[in-house]
Amino acid sequence: MLVVRGRYLLAALVLFLAAAFGGGWLLAMRSPRYVPSATHWPVARDLDMPLFYVRTERPLVALTFDISWGRNTVGPVLDILRAKNVKATFFLSGFWAKQHPDIARRIVAEGHEIGSHGDDHVNLSQYDANAIARNIMTAHRDLEEVTGTQPRFFRPPNGDYDDLVVATARQLGYETVIWSLDTIDWKNPGVEFMVRRVRDNVYRGDIILMHASDSSKQIHLALPQIIDNLRQAGYELVTLGELLQAGTPGRDDPRGRPRGEGR
Secondary structure (H helix, E strand, O other): OHHHHHHHHHHHHHHHHHHHHOOOHHHHHHOOOOOHHHOOOOOOOHHHOOEOEEEOOOOEEEEEEEEOOOOOOHHHHHHHHHHHOOOOEEEEOHHHHHHOHHHHHHHHHOOOEEEEOOOOOOOHHHOOHHHHHHHHHHHHHHHHHHHOOOOOEEOOHHHOOOHHHHHHHHHOOOEEEOOOEEOOHHHOOOHHHHHHHHHHHOOOOEEEEEEOOOOOOOHHHHHHHHHHHHHHOOOEEEOHHHHHHOOEEEOOOOOOOOOOOOO
16 A cells, blocks of 8 residues: 555656746646747746846936837927937837838838837736747847847836846847836826936946837837936936946846945
């Protein structure tokens, strides 16, 4: 009896370990979206957290814009950036780039940096590695086809991530990027609110979140003053890639704590 019971316990332990460390392999095998190369990707550790900001002694910040919908807001945003001689980083959804290739190509032609905002605009932490990989790679192919570039930065839709999202993106050659300062332009809180929020909270090395989707109806009205205030305060506005060259990745989330604390 003890031997039999021991065998059952051993079998149960093996099944438990397989379920814990297999990443849902059996479930993925039954999925019609099964991608064999994605099933054994590791879970990210603390040192593999997303990029929130850059540790640097230089007064640099990066303006970043997410785009997933429409074409009305992005035109004025690009006009302002060109008039102010500012280069920014645009995180484009793959399906949006395919729908608006003329604008996507204009972004590249005017010297801005392209990042990926994925394909379907969904919370990727709710999906397995296969679905995450498909989302990222579908957007990658679309962005490469439309813009002729190969993005190296990935911002997950809604800024939603977990360890698996970060690890999957890294396996595909992407650095996952969140942000350290949110203008909250997606809530359309008013021009003065956004201008004050950036002016009063900015810190060197910040990655500043904005949107150029049509859901952001006020950012083009606030952007000129945001840029002018940053420059008057001594900040240089650079792309995300340039910001990283000037320091080291900040992977601890600074949001919700006093500005500059721990940097």
